[in-house]
Amino acid sequence: MFKPGDIVQSKTGGPRMRVLSVEDSRLYCARIDDPVEKEIEISVDSVSFYREEGNFGVC
Structure with a gap:
């Protein structure tokens, strides 16, 4: 499901993180x-793919 380079965020919120490597059910990430x-x-x-919410850039 996840692969190195994906941007994820904890399901409870928090900073965006880049997936560095995947090993079984563990992700090794670094904060953006x-x-x-x-x-x-x-x-x-405990994480999901990061997704922007709202209408960014719309005037």
Whole structure:
């Protein structure tokens, strides 16, 4: 389902994260705003694909 490069977010909210690698039911991610890309281990079940809400750019 998820692959390296995907942008995800915790189902409860929080910062956007880039998937670095996938191993079974675990994702290894880094926050988008982290220039060091510190790796965070997360369960696949606790995140979903990041999606912008609303009408951005519409005047």
